[in-house]
Amino acid sequence: MQHLGHVLHVSVSRNLILKAKLQPKIGDKVVDENLRYVGSVFDVFGPVSSPYVSVKPIITEPQRLIKSTLYTIPSTARRKEKRKYAR
Secondary structure, X not given: OEEEEEEEEEOOOOOEEEEEOOOOOOOOEEEOOOOOEEEEEEEEEOOXXXXXXXXXXXXXXXXXXXXXXXXXXXXXXXXXXXXXXXX
């Protein structure tokens, strides 16, 4: 579990906007302080030194998470290896 950042506000499209400390991967799971699943990383934007993160929430009231701290659980999905075909 890694510290993602603090929720700044909710966007027009109902995504949570966070100021991140580290750059997460798109698709990482996002949880709150009580390890309740909040959503997943939807987009990473802004400067590389201090990125912003958009989180697609699954909860009905994302406004209650403003000024709270969120954490990520990195995805463990494996990438498929490319096969080398002999010609």
